[in-house]
Amino acid sequence: MATVVDSSNPKSNFPIQYRELNYLNCSQGWKSWFFTLDHKRIGIMYLIGVTSAFFMGGLFAMLLRTELLSPSRILMGADSYNQMFTLHGAIMTFLVIIPGVPAAVGNIILPVMLGAKDVAFPRMNLGSFYLWMFGAVFFLAAIVLGGLDTGWTFYTPYSITTSTAVITALFGVFILGFSSIFTGLNFIVTIHTMRPPGMTWFKMPLFLWALYATALIQILATPVLGITGLLLIVERAFHIGIFDPALGGDPVLFQHFFWFYSHPAVYVMILPAMGVVSEVIAVHSRKHIFGYRFIAYSSIAIAVFGFLVWGHHMFVSGQSKVVAVVFSAITFSVSIPSAIKVFNWLATMYKGSIHFTTAMCYGLSFIFIFTIGGLTGLFLATLATDVHLHDTYFVVAHFHYVMMGSSLVGLFAAVHHWWPKISGRMFNEFWGRIACLGVFMGFNLTFFPQFLLGTRGMPRRYYTYLPEFQNLHILSTMGAYLLGISSTLMVGTLIYSVYRGKKAPANPWGGASLEWMCSSPPPHNNFDHPPLAGDPYVMESVVYNEEIEGYVPAECQGAGTKSVTASGDKEV
Amino acid sequence: MNTAATTTTDEHADSHDHGHHDSRLAHHFDSHQQQFDTGKLGIWLFLVTEILFFSGLFGFYAVYRSLHPEVFLYASQFLDTVLGAANTVVLLFSSLTMAWGVRCAQLGQTRGLLVCLVITLACAAIFLGVKSFEYTEKAHHGLLWAGMYQSPEHHAEAAVPAAAGAEATAGHDAGDHAHASADDHSDESLFEKTKHTLSYMTTVLWAVIVLAGIAFAVFIKKPGKLTQATIAGCFLISAVGMVLGTYASIGYHHFGHAEKPTDQEILMAETVPAEYAAQKEKVPEPELAGTFFSVYFCMTGLHAIHIIGGMIAISWLIVRTAHGAFTTYYFGAVDFVGLYWHLVDLIWIYLFPLLYLIN
Numbered sequence: 001m002a003t004v005v006d007s008s009n010p011k012s013n014f015p016i017q018y019r020e021l022n023y024l025n026c027s028q029g030w031k032s033w034f035f036t037l038d039h040k041r042i043g044i045m046y047l048i049g050v051t052s053a054f055f056m057g058g059l060f061a062m063l064l065r066t067e068l069l070s071p072s073r074i075l076m077g078a079d080s081y082n083q084m085f086t087l088h089g090a091i092m093t094f095l096v097i098i099p100g101v102p103a104a105v106g107n108i109i110l111p112v113m114l115g116a117k118d119v120a121f122p123r124m125n126l127g128s129f130y131l132w133m134f135g136a137v138f139f140l141a142a143i144v145l146g147g148l149d150t151g152w153t154f155y156t157p158y159s160i161t162t163s164t165a166v167i168t169a170l171f172g173v174f175i176l177g178f179s180s181i182f183t184g185l186n187f188i189v190t191i192h193t194m195r196p197p198g199m200t201w202f203k204m205p206l207f208l209w210a211l212y213a214t215a216l217i218q219i220l221a222t223p224v225l226g227i228t229g230l231l232l233i234v235e236r237a238f239h240i241g242i243f244d245p246a247l248g249g250d251p252v253l254f255q256h257f258f259w260f261y262s263h264p265a266v267y268v269m270i271l272p273a274m275g276v277v278s279e280v281i282a283v284h285s286r287k288h289i290f291g292y293r294f295i296a297y298s299s300i301a302i303a304v305f306g307f308l309v310w311g312h313h314m315f316v317s318g319q320s321k322v323v324a325v326v327f328s329a330i331t332f333s334v335s336i337p338s339a340i341k342v343f344n345w346l347a348t349m350y351k352g353s354i355h356f357t358t359a360m361c362y363g364l365s366f367i368f369i370f371t372i373g374g375l376t377g378l379f380l381a382t383l384a385t386d387v388h389l390h391d392t393y394f395v396v397a398h399f400h401y402v403m404m405g406s407s408l409v410g411l412f413a414a415v416h417h418w419w420p421k422i423s424g425r426m427f428n429e430f431w432g433r434i435a436c437l438g439v440f441m442g443f444n445l446t447f448f449p450q451f452l453l454g455t456r457g458m459p460r461r462y463y464t465y466l467p468e469f470q471n472l473h474i475l476s477t478m479g480a481y482l483l484g485i486s487s488t489l490m491v492g493t494l495i496y497s498v499y500r501g502k503k504a505p506a507n508p509w510g511g512a513s514l515e516w517m518c519s520s521p522p523p524h525n526n527f528d529h530p531p532l533a534g535d536p537y538v539m540e541s542v543v544y545n546e547e548i549e550g551y552v553p554a555e556c557q558g559a560g561t562k563s564v565t566a567s568g569d570k571e572v
Numbered sequence: 573m574n575t576a577a578t579t580t581t582d583e584h585a586d587s588h589d590h591g592h593h594d595s596r597l598a599h600h601f602d603s604h605q606q607q608f609d610t611g612k613l614g615i616w617l618f619l620v621t622e623i624l625f626f627s628g629l630f631g632f633y634a635v636y637r638s639l640h641p642e643v644f645l646y647a648s649q650f651l652d653t654v655l656g657a658a659n660t661v662v663l664l665f666s667s668l669t670m671a672w673g674v675r676c677a678q679l680g681q682t683r684g685l686l687v688c689l690v691i692t693l694a695c696a697a698i699f700l701g702v703k704s705f706e707y708t709e710k711a712h713h714g715l716l717w718a719g720m721y722q723s724p725e726h727h728a729e730a731a732v733p734a735a736a737g738a739e740a741t742a743g744h745d746a747g748d749h750a751h752a753s754a755d756d757h758s759d760e761s762l763f764e765k766t767k768h769t770l771s772y773m774t775t776v777l778w779a780v781i782v783l784a785g786i787a788f789a790v791f792i793k794k795p796g797k798l799t800q801a802t803i804a805g806c807f808l809i810s811a812v813g814m815v816l817g818t819y820a821s822i823g824y825h826h827f828g829h830a831e832k833p834t835d836q837e838i839l840m841a842e843t844v845p846a847e848y849a850a851q852k853e854k855v856p857e858p859e860l861a862g863t864f865f866s867v868y869f870c871m872t873g874l875h876a877i878h879i880i881g882g883m884i885a886i887s888w889l890i891v892r893t894a895h896g897a898f899t900t901y902y903f904g905a906v907d908f909v910g911l912y913w914h915l916v917d918l919i920w921i922y923l924f925p926l927l928y929l930i931n
Contacts, residue, residue, distance in 0.1 A: 117600035120610045185617045193610045194600075223621045227628030231870070239719025240866035242632055247718040248860035253635055257628060530602070 022424065022521040037122035038524060042129050043108030044422070047415075050104050051491060053095035053136065054408075058484055060088035065446075065480040068473050071464045081463040082149035083164070087139075089152030090169065094176045095136055097407045098265065101272035102218070103132065103183050105414040106211050108422055110187060112515040112522055113205055115196035115531040120189040124182050131179035138172030141165070151461065153258060154229075156243040156251040160236055167236055170229045177226045180268070184218030187211050196514070199533035205513040206295050210275020213299040217264045217271070217306060225261035228254065252317055259310035267306040269403055270370075271299055273410020274341055277363050280413050281345045283511045284360035285352030288537040291344035298337035305334045315386045324383055331381035338374050342367060357509065358432030362413035365440045366406055373401030376451065391461075394454025397447045405443050412439065412490065419494060420508045424521040425501030431493040438486025445479025505550025510542050516551075596902045608904045615908040619915050622878075626919055629871050633926060636863055646857060647864035648930035650715050650724070652706065655821055656928040659702050660920065662817075666695030667917045674910045677903035685906065686893050692913065693806060693886045694813040696879055701817020703876055709825075710865070717869050721862025777815050784808040802894045806887035871923055878916045885909045 023040045033041055064084050067075050076084065111119050119125050142148050145165040150158055154173075159166050191212050195204070232254065234240050241247025243254045282289040289295065311319060311327030319327075345367055354360065376398040379385050389395060420426055449472040454460075458469050465473065507516040513536035518526055534541070542551040601607040637644050673688030714722030787804035791797040889909055892898065898906060 121614060122598075122600065181621050185614060185621070188617060189610055189614045192613055193606060219617055219621050220624060223625035224628050227625050230874075231628065231632070234870065238717055240870065241718030241860070241863055242636075242866060242870075248636075248640065248863050249718075250635065250639070253632075257631070525599075 021523060022519065023524045024424070024521050026524045035126070037118070037126055039111050039119050039122065039125055040108050040422075040522065042125055043104055043106075045129055046099060046104035046107060046132065047422075049132065049136065050096055050100050053091055054487075057088050057091035057096055058487065060084050060091070062480060062484050064088060065477040067463070068465075069477050071467060071470065078463040079149065082461075083147040085461060086148045086151050087143060090148065090173075091139060093152055093265075093269075093403075094173060095132075095139065097269040097403055097411075098176075098180055099132060099183070100269075100407065100411045101276060101414055102187070102211060102214050102268070103128070103180070105276070105411065105418065106187065106272060107183070109414075109418055109515055110190065110208065110211055111194075112421070112518060112526050113208060113513055114190065114194055114199070115514045115517075115527050115533060116190065116194040117525045117527065119186045120194060121186050125186055128179045128182040128186070131175050131182070135172045135176035135179060138168055138175060142169040142172060153262070154232060154254075155258075156232070156235075156249075156254040157245060159232060160244050167233050170233050174226050174229045174233075177222045177229070180218050181222045181226075184215035184222070187215040188219065191215075196530035196533050202293065202296065203533060203535060204296075205536040206278035206289065206292070206299075207272075207275040209296040209299045210271050210278070213303040214268050214271045214275075216300075216303050217268050221261045221264035221268075221307065224257060225265070228257040228261065231257075252314070252319075255314050255317055256310070259313045260307075263310040263313065264303075264306040266399075266403070267302055269407040270410075271302060273366065273407045273414075274299065276410045276414040276417070277345060277366050278341075279511070279513070280359050280363035280417050281348050281367075282537050283417070283509050283539070284355045284357055284363065285349045286355065286510065286539045287348055287352035288535075288539065289344070290347035290350075291340070292537070294340050295344050298340045301337040302334060305330060305337070309334060312381055312386075315383060316390050328381050328383050332378065335374060335378060338370075342371060342374075355509075356433070357416075358427070358429055358436055359413050359417035359509070361433055361436040362409050362416060362439075365436065365443075366409045366413060368440075369401055369405035369409060369443065373398060373406055376401065389454060391459055392454035393450040393458045393460055396460045397450035397454060400447045400450070405447065409439065409443075412436070415494065417509070418515070419497070420504030421515055421520050421522070423494075423498050423501070424504050425497045426504050426508065427493050427497035427501055431489065435486050435490035435493060438482055438489065442479050442481070442483030442486050446476050446483055447479070449473070449475045449479075505548045507542060507551040508549070510539060510544065510551035512536055512538050512541050516542075596899075604901050611904045611908055615911050619911060622912075622915060626871075626874065629867075629874060630922075633867050633871065636867060640858070640860060640863060642858040643861050643864050644930050647715075647861050647868075648927060650710070650713070651868070651928045652709075652825075653928050654824065655702055655706055656924050658820075658824075659699050660924050662695050662699050662702070663917045663920050666692045666699075667914055669695070670910045670913045674903070674907050677898050677906040678900065680898075680900040682893060682896060682898070685898065686890065689886055689890050689893060690809055693809050693883060693890065696883045696886070697810040697813025698817035698820075700876060700879060700883075701814035701819075702821050703817075703872065704814070705818050705821035705825075707869075710868075715865055716862070717866040718860065718862035721865060723857055723861065777811050777818075780807060780811040781815070784811060798894055799891055802891045803887065806890055810883060810887075868927055871927065875916070875919055875923060878919070882909070882913050882916050885912065 023038055033045065036042065063075060064081070067073075067081060067084075107119070107125065111117065142165040145168055146163065148164050148166065148169045149162060150164070150166060154166065154170065191204070191208055231240075231242055235243050235249070239247060241249045243249045243251055245251055278289060278295055309327055309331045311323055312331045315324050315328075376394070380389060380395060380398060415422075416427070416432060450458075453469055453472050453476075456469070458465055504520040506519050508520075509516075512534075514531055514533055515522075517531055541554055543554045544550075545552045597604060597607060601610070669688045669691040673685050673692065676682075676684035676688055710716065713724060714720075715724065716722070784804045784807035788801055788808055791801035791804055886909060889906055892905065
């Protein structure tokens with residue numbers, strides 16, 4: 001309870017070190033960043049890395065879409081096209097979406113939300129970041145050493161025979177996998193052992209439940225990807241004959257191994273975004289979250305179901321009919337916990353006092369896009385329909401609605417929601433909302449036409465197409481450009497705020513969870529003593545204070561003091 | 573840096589801060605109990621990921637054994653059950669000393685802990701020594717993974733054309749056996765050959781022993797060089813253990829088998845494993861027999877990498893123990909490495925019957 005935030009009056013009588021020192025400026029020099037054990041600084045480094053990878057993957061996407069403006073060659077030949085979509089997929093999946101919310105935002109927010117000083121294993125946390133860096137370097141090396149044209153799924157037997165840099169890329173995947181495992185392990189242990197007094201399991205913010213469910217998947221599924229990648233490396237290097245039919249191997253076994261990880265990995269991408277939306281919707285609707293326990297349990301349910309549905313990627317790969325029916329049925333059942341979440345978010349907004357802040361706009365975009373993405377998943381889970389839609393643009397549109405439109409928009413929501421906490425600055429709401437509108441419009445313009453293309457038979461991963469598809473392809477490409485421009489505008493707005501933004505109060509949106517109880521940005525150790533945690537969704541516990549342009553605990557309002565502590569203590 | 577968060581209301585900051593003066597308690601924990609519980613949960617979760625990491629290989633095993641049961645039946649006879657069993661005993665014993673070491677750490681018996689850790693490290697090295705002999709012997713006979721596999725039937729053919737020729741299956745043409753130059757060395761015994769192929773490794777190991785011994789002798793006499801001395805000591809123990817394991821295996825292979833082999837056995841022993849040569853009724857070689865050795869090398873290889881990882885961790889414990897880092901209330905690291913070591917042991921307990929005891 002000792003953290004005093006003097007947001008009211010910059011010219012207060014406090015000595016300067018009490019007012020100004022925070023995790024961003026408490027030490028200086030590159031070593032204080034590169035060797036830091038502070039979870040917030042590590043999270044910032046992740047955020048920078050993820051953003052760079054996002055723009056790189058996005059650049060490949062722009063090139064792809066440009067090429068698809070016309071059925072004939074515009075920028076690149078068929079081989080380069082194969083490499084482009086592979087790199088776009090691999091970078092976006094392994095370097096952006098998987099670490100996006102958990103490793104970057106989660107790292108910064110999770111310990112603060114728990115009122116802890118750091119994650120359980122700070123050294124391992126830094127290690128995870130460096131593993132991520134090495135993984136990224138291996139990916140870059142793969143681009144230089146002959147590219148990669150297998151698709152991000154590395155399907156055998158083509159990945160055994162192609163002459164591109166499969167081994168380098170696989171080492172990258174292997175290393176990134178361990179980065180993800182260690183982050184997940186850290187989060188689970190932190191949530192188990194470092195909760196503050198008063199925070200029982202069912203008083204945790206839902207973002208923590210989502211991160212917990214995500215971490216479960218990370219530690220249980222990712223090792224299988226690790227060994228699969230390793231076996232494929234060994235197969236390519238030594239010809240052990242595990243996936244190579246020429247030596248008695250089974251290429252479909254690779255698909256099983258791969259999807260045993262990669263389907264749960266889809267939930268590694270979406271679950272944390274769902275957690276973000278649970279926070280954002282409640283805080284910006286100024287209302288207690290509706291159906292707290294249902295949302296919490298549904299996160300765990302999604303994580304559990306996620307392990308039992310990998311076969312739905314293989315309906316046409318030659319698995320037995322019984323197995324296909326079982327996988328189809330379980331896949332349908334995943335929609336139950338997902339729908340529970342959506343309905344609870346809608347019910348939370350009902351009669352709420354909705355503030356259309358940028359974060360909320362992204363949250364609403366998430367709900368819209370995720371609903372479409374989720375429902376089209378049911379088309380693909382239906383066995384007969386899947387035979388028609390398999391490997392068409394319908395699949396591409398579906399997973400972009402879920403992975404890009406939901407996961408990344410969730411990440412954008414998270415970044416805007418917690419940006420005042422992370423950077424200590426307020427970004428420009430107007431430009432933030434314009435960027436959000438652009439992302440929403442651009443996204444739907446890009447991918448909705450692809451549903452139509454898919455149902456009409458446009459196969460995915462094709463460099464060229466029949467002339468009747470051209471109109472829809474042009475629409476899609478225009479949308480992609482809009483999406484690219486808008487995301488650049490979004491990042492620009494945020495970066496601008498770091499230099500020119502208004503100083504953020506401790507609690508700009510009126511959240512009731514613990515991260516809003518410490519100053520913006522938090523001090524190096526977050527909290528000197530574990531704060532007492534209450535219900536994280538009682539929005540009435542904070543009231544708006546016009547003087548500091550932020551929220552303060554209700555009991556401090558009107559006391560007549562100019563200095564207000566966000567942690568609930570009045571300054572004496 | 574803590575001053576950033578400190579306030580004028582410092583009367584609240586009382587008893588909690590004492591933890592910062594204890595170098596054994598990390599700054600973000602409130603108590604030793606919390607620190608220990610955190611580490612314990614962490615290591616258990618890590619072990620879960622390790623099991624899942626190996627599960628891919630066990631899946632590989634299960635799929636191929638169900639697809640090609642005859643391959644497993646045929647090829648497992650080339651693994652030496654006695655060496656496998658000996659390694660099992662060595663690892664089980666090392667688990668015992670590890671557990672004993674954890675107990676010593678809990679009781680604050682530094683010397684006992686040191687002895688237990690040293691024995692555990694030595695056992696791990698012996699295991700690797702035996703394993704390296706087995707690998708060398710397999711490689712020598714061409715019993716490698718599918719892409720490099722050379723059928724033992726060819727050797728048998730080359731050595732005893734009359735005996736084995738009739739059983740050779742039709743699919744094997746003469747172009748396959750790059751290894752069939754057995755006749756050139758037919759006057760060398762198996763022991764000579766094995767020694768020859770092992771000589772490189774042995775030389776390296778002896779060099780390590782000598783260097784580590786010198787380093788140990790130099791460092792131990794200088795005050796303040798405890799870390800270097802213990803590291804050198806760990807190298808010494810590991811190298812001696814590996815040489816011991818390797819030579820014990822060679823000795824067993826040379827002297828442990830039948831005292832008076834038949835002429836045919838002697839002839840065949842030069843090119844095919846002795847057990848195989850001694851068999852009167854041979855199972856015909858199935859297609860894709862190399863698959864078994866793919867499984868064998870992948871599984872035992874990954875396990876051996878884990879053994880090496882464990883040896884590094886145990887060496888780190890030895891260094892810290894020598895510095896007196898562990899006390900009755902701070903022994904988490906020993907406990908956690910111990911749990912890891914038991915898991916590595918447990919995986920071998922599964923690998924041994926799955927690979928060696930198929931017949």
